[in-house]
Amino acid sequence: MAYVREERNEMPMYKGEFQRAAKRRPIREVLPIPALRSPPAGHQGSSIEEAFASDPRQLPPEERQVFRWQGGETAGLEHLRNYIDSGQLASYRGATESFAHGEDNPVNSGTRLSPWLAFGCLSARMVVKEAREYERKHGKTSSGKGIGKIGSTGTRLHTELLFRDFLRFSALAWGTSLFKIGGPFHVKGLEWSHDMELFQKWREGNTGFPFVDAGMRELAATGYISHLHRQCCAAFLVRDLRLDWRMGAEHFESCLLDHTPDANWGNWAYRILQRPCLVETRAKYPVEEHVTTVEVVAWPAVHDARLDHTLRWCPELSGLSKDLAREPWLLDTVPDRRISIKPYKDSPLWFCAANRTNWDYEYFWLPGHAWTVKPGKSEVQRSDFQLGKDYPRPLVPPLNVELDLDALPVKFHGWGTEPAVRRHVWGGRKQGRPPTRSDEQSEAGAPEARPRWEANGKGKGTGKRGGKGKGHQPFYPESGAGCQNQWQKRRREADWRA
Ligand SMILES: Cc1cc2nc3c(=O)[nH]c(=O)nc-3n(C[C@H](O)[C@H](O)[C@H](O)COP(=O)(O)OP(=O)(O)OC[C@H]3O[C@@H](n4cnc5c(N)ncnc54)[C@H](O)[C@@H]3O)c2cc1C
Secondary structure: OOOOHHHHHHOOOOHHHHHHHHHOOOOOOOOOOOOOOOOOOOOOOHHHHHHHHHOOOOOOOOOOOOOOOOOOHHHHHHHHHHHHHOOHHHHOOOOOOOOOOOOOOOOOOOOOOHHHHHOOOOOHHHHHHHHHHHHHHHOOOOOOOOOOOOOOHHHHHHHHHHHHHHHHHHHHHHHHHHHOOOOOOOOOOOOOEOOHHHHHHHHHOOOOOHHHHHHHHHHHHHOOOOHHHHHHHHHHHHHHOOEOHHHHHHHHHHHOOOOOHHHHHHHHHHHOOOOOOHHHHHHHOOHHHOOOOOHHHHHHHHHOOOOHHHHHHOHHHOOOOHHHHHOHHHHOEEEEEEEEOOOOOOOOOOOOOOOOOOHHHHOOOOOOEEEEEEEOOOOOOOOOOOEOOOEOOOOOOOEEEOOOOOOOOOOOOOOOOOHHHOOOOOOOOOOOOOOOHHHHHHHOOOOOOOHHHHOOOOOOOOOOOOOOOOOOOOOOOOOOHHHOOHHHHHHHHHHHHO
């Protein structure tokens, strides 16, 4: 496909329409790799080697990095060959399939082709050709049995690459609006903060939310994080810290090995796309009461189920049980109110906080409630770990999300070992989701299908949503640590002046 400037207004707003149109067209042949011409006179041989030897310098090796890229076409082709030959395509999960939860979609999966694609070392056409050839020889597979996008894994890779094209063409159509505060969708009605202290904490991975912090630390140290992490860290900056999204995009730009303006700024622009009537809903349910990017607590439960990735980047949490390391604020808080977190229906959460449009069937393991917490003496005490000293307290009031442990789409996980703080985790059959171990036991007449958490109560009726008119309480009054949100500050200042 080619971009025609005069037809830019016909560029679809959503990727699906673009992808359907693109898939109807034949893919042009991959061009042969051109033979290199010799360098211009005066730049032969040793002068090029000398230039490379002096600068850029090699970064010290980062031991925690699970994969290292080597620049250039030769290395890119080799990586593509190895990826295809190893058969990994058969279980491929695309970057944007973040809604497909479970073992076959761990937080750091993906082809890792993006830096080579970004620098033009590999062409998307070549990748699709290789994927198709593999499927012709070995047959097609579809990981995830109908959950997620339809089509074989090779088709999914093609779909991801089309999203790349979509953003590239869209960026041409959007023009400079891509870099303006309202973004290409001209978002209005929201106030953005420029609080440098908050921004610095996000950049350094000191937000107090381990999944976000792991991503931000990995990004700074290696220049790469997976799509899941990019979505989550970006959504947290936009929706919870309420910082100007362009600050986040600039930071990503300064770190990412695979940076391209269309992919980076385009993906960020989608993070500020609002659900209809969001501004009104936010007025009704003041957002500063709790974190709204639920993924920061929910995703590690299924995409980093033993917390290996998070703990690699947040080693200070390694001594805690997995439950506590995922939600360390449980050490000095107590549950407050049980709230609904179903997006788009009855909660103030953003539409598409990351990808939550398929909530009813993709999130069957989230029963739909979470607990706000308030400072208090927790039932779990650790003498060797102090929140606020060994690891930061959360920058915005956190949530303790109810997980249906019996329904989790991961076989091996680290959750449920701290019953004292897990009173609200429960199992049980819900309409529209596959039967779980506990359902099967119930049907077989097992005496105790759901005993573990019920003993502690589900919290039914433990309070209603707080909402309009409920005065905001500083989350950590003694340190003010939880009150740094500029939005909250401004609100409190306004209250005080009135
Ligand atoms: C806030 C944010 C910023 C991002 N910035 C960039 C960026 O600067 N450069 C970049 O290449 N990708 C960017 N992405 C998209 C995506 O995260 C990466 O392309 C992906 O993580 C690369 O890993 P992979 O090669 O293993 O992906 P795979 O899942 O193997 O996908 C194959 C290829 O498809 C393309 N692709 C997949 N998803 C996207 C997407 N959402 N947008 C654009 N291309 C996509 C990439 O070229 C990728 O290599 C960003 C995503 C977010 C949420």
